[in-house]
Amino acid sequence: MARLSGGDPSLLRRLNAIAVLRALYAAEELTLTELVKASEVSRPTVEEIATDLGEQGLIEEVPLSPDAPRPVGRPAKRYRFRPESGHVAGLEIGPHKALCLVADLRGDVVGRARAELTPEMDAPDRLGVAHRVLGAAVEGRPNVRVLGVGTTGVVSGGKVVRSERLPGWTGLDLPAEFGGGCPVLAGNDTKLATLAEHWRGAAHGVDDVVYVRAGRTVSLGLLLGGKLHAGHNGAAGEIGVLRRVGRSASVDRFVELVAATVLTVDPQLVVIGGGLAQAGDLLTTPLRTELARLCLFPVRVETSMLGDDSVALGAVRLALSRVEHELFSVADVA
Known part of the structure; x- marks a missing residue:
């Protein structure tokens, strides 16, 4: 994204910040020079934006390794995106298991919890187990920004519109059931498994x-x-x-x-x-x-x-898409 001039300065700065953040999100590390080239933003503006993003905890300057050869002159500044700055969670609630995966902001799984269920279990008991599994998976991992939930049945607008397999499941409002701490997105289990295959699987x-x-x-x-x-x-x-x-x-x-x-x-x-x-x-x-x-x-x-992880991993992808939209959106600029 090239640096723009004229117009609303707050919008231009946001666009430039997005360009810098996208470049770092897509790479392991970048020097300041590489970051200027990748973002197509001027060097002084990149340095200002890097300071702001660092204060937000999203990126950090990478110190020179003690074992690295000492360069002649001032060492080049290097930056990296901090995937550990936040987390997303993906929860599967199925007939036979509840599985929750917690991932960092690059989608790498850093925690999990699982419990067995039975198809005959009533809805309150099933939800109780799912809440315990979610709590166990996210324990000790701060800043869960979005939760994705996948379950059997027709899911639309976060609600289970129709379910043929689980007692008392039709009509369940998943965002209302699991909301409070962070935004909750919900989808059908097979559709989320399809997302997972496209993201990190055979597709x-x-x-x-x-x-x-x-x-x-x-x-x-x-x-x-x-x-x-x-x-x-x-x-x-x-x-x-x-x-x-x-x-x-x-x-x-x-x-x-x-x-x-x-x-x-x-x-x-x-x-x-x-x-x-x-x-x-x-x-x-x-x-x-x-x-x-x-x-x-x-x-x-x-x-x-992907085995048994497919649905929960698709729920992670669903949640991560929301986070990426928030990181790279200009909608918050008036």
């Missing part, structure tokens, strides 16, 4: 993806043009309500489902997650063959490597 760098979460039930996540497709009611991909599909263990039924989705969406990649992903090549090799036979064009098929 990294791929923008048109069908994610199939297959275990006790089957559900889909659709990533189209790099964005999650939720549908008009937030119910896109909830094919588990088709009982024969949701309960069927037939590989033929599963292949038909995936083929129909591939023909509808025309994705670059199909990712198999959930319990069925443990089959690995025993599943993907015949699935590729059948999809090549049934579909118009070949499509890549991969299994997820």
